[in-house]
Amino acid sequence: MKKRSTADILIDGMVEHEVRYLFCLPGVQNDDFFDALYDRDSELKAIHTRHEQGAAYMALGAAMATGTPQAFCVVPGPGILNTTAALSTAFAVNAPVLSLAGQIPSHAIGKGHGLLHEIPDQLGITKGLTKWAERITQPESASKTIKNAFRELTSGRPRPVGIEVPQNIWAQKSVGLDTYISQKIEMEVDEDSLKQAALWLAEATNPMVVVGSGAIECQREIKRLAELLSAPVVAFRNGKGILDSRHDLACAMPEGHALWHDTDVVIAIGTRLQPQRMGWGIDNDLRIIHIDIDQTELERNGGADLEIHAYAQDTLSIICDKIEPINKKRDVRIDQIKIIKSRLAKEYQNKFGPQLAYLNVIREELPEDGIFIDELTQIGYVSRFTFPVYKPRTFLSTGYQGTLGWGLATGLGAQMVKPNVPVISIAGDGGFMYNVQEIATAVQHKIPLISIIFNDNAFGNVKRMQQENFNGRTIATDLVNPNFVKLAETFGATGIQAQTPDKLREAIKTGLRNNGPVVIEVPCGTFPSPWDYVILPKIRVS
Template sequence: MSWLSGAEAIVKSLELHGVDTIFGLPGGQLDHLFDAVYKTDGKIRLIHSRHEQGSAYMAYGYARSTGKVGSYSVVPGPGVLNTTAALCTAYACNSPVLCITGQIPSHGIGSGRGYLHEIPDQLGIMKKLTKWASRIEQPDQAPKLVQEAFRQLQNGRPRPVELEMAMDVMALEQEVELLKPEKISVPDPDLDLIEEASKILGKAETPLIVVGGGAQEASEEVMQLAELVQAPVTFFRNGKGVLDDRHYLSQSFPQGHRLWRDADVVLAIGTRLKYQQMYWGLDSELTILRIDI
């Protein structure tokens, strides 16, 4: 147990979960949080933006380029609302982005008294824009809620989450027990379905592999499978780069459209195939195998 302020409890919990960068824009409700980041002596670097939207998009870009959680912190109310375009982009693109925002004094939340940066039901708004959102109401709640935030970010389909804490709670000191990250368990695959799919793919005469954003961390496996069955690989939007464009089996999106017409088996990895099914067409002779969360 350590005697920590609410802000220190958040920052130390983030540090335990491997956060080394926070993008942000300072403001009155975040003074204690930014002080706590400063006290890490560079273990967590703070990258300043000129607009809240920039902070959120930088966190999104960080998540996309590194595969790690991208974190940003902005003031409540209009500040956090300025980041909603980036949050919605991260949601649509299945990117792990953590939004840490302040709040007005805890006794004024929901009062409608016109506090600086007050908006009605900020937490309710954020719950509708993210995979999960919560308010830390006491410093000793911070470790558990940060742990839960990372569980949501790393379990199942990765999407943005939000944590908020009132400015007075950030300053409040309590005895806090810090928690180590939970080990995320990967669900066991259905071996019978895998065997059935492998038989179908093995018998295919003109197989085609289509990859989406969900396959970004499986580039090596996709390449090995494509080479094994000699199947061309095409992509849609977020699937670009899963297979190196210079690889002899890599096909552009327009070429993928042409290959789709002649394919007898399509293996879709990390994609909903929404565009292909809507615009490229389906027929009774096409078998689709789909691997996705």
């Protein structure tokens, strides 16, 4: 078999796994890699950004929108360090992202010579932010390393992985493999545990289903389980859309909290169940069934009454089959859920009318399969419990990482891999400026993302906390901003200002007709605080 360079072998692995775009910034340590990529442009297209953080966030957005592995490539040292906010977010939201980083020549690693972009223990830094990371130390290990990387990306809990390649290794050659596809790692399911789970759920008076992103491939099974049990399906952030928000049993976190006190059995699927355990509280009258592919999550936060270490899609159909012949009716539970949802919907409208006026417009103009990118902004916080989501992978959020400024670049990545689906990214004026340079990337690569900036000329959430908690002693939160419309136009994008919800509707319609990026500025003041509905109080004590 003909020998191939390390660069070509890594490209072979990405191409075979149908990675179509490589979000990247070139540099001297990776020159041999990019020279190889030049000849493979029809198979793996380079999408170069203006900052390494932008490249990593674009890969993250692409991975979250598709559920398939996506990749970025950057130089070592400051290059890889610039990606760490995105890598930590990928780790938090279970996104299959491949980090491909250059390195100084292998003979100099760890020597402290002060070579360009040299930092101590770069691989150790990457390992701390990924599920798995390795350095290719010789060309003969390239094939095994890229195959192992994709095995980790496609088996078990999806999380980012990293490969580091020294400058002198890229061009060195070795024999590649016939295939870089690994068989899925199968899990043995404990039949007795499934039987016990079915019995507890069938006997429960007030069962509840809580889903996270680990259940995102199980929407059919989740719907069947919920309808069998007349159980609410509670989702937060990246679990939204697993059950269509229009379904009577679909609940956001405040609805789940209102139902939590009387819940006697909860089945947690692909979720940490962290807000419920650490926030809402548990007691001896509550049984917890926890299904997760990650054993460490089953053991975290005190464990569960019944732990099932398995892929959710391998277990739920079996549990449903076992429930059916022994199940009981729960008509009262359905009525209770409807009453609570109706009550909270009225509360939301009364308390968050200003935010909902804009969110309703976005929802009405965005198609059912359109993608909404949440951000760390007042509109974003309210969207997490009020924005209807109809399909999985159409509400993208930072999860627990809360990485301010992710929205623009993440939206660009989602839009790249979903060219026929509209994508709208929201941001505050503070967060938008974190990656504002990527408007140039959007223009250069003709990415038709709609970005909406809610501009209150402040880090609004921090300022509110200072006002409320520190007697109005505000510091380092007021902002001076550019004219966002002119700024967008300077880059070559379309810039629009929308002063009202009706004007926002017109601007979105314009954006949906546009073939390039659109930036919409919405001047706004202080919005009502959402935090009483985000951080919910303890209502059960063990």
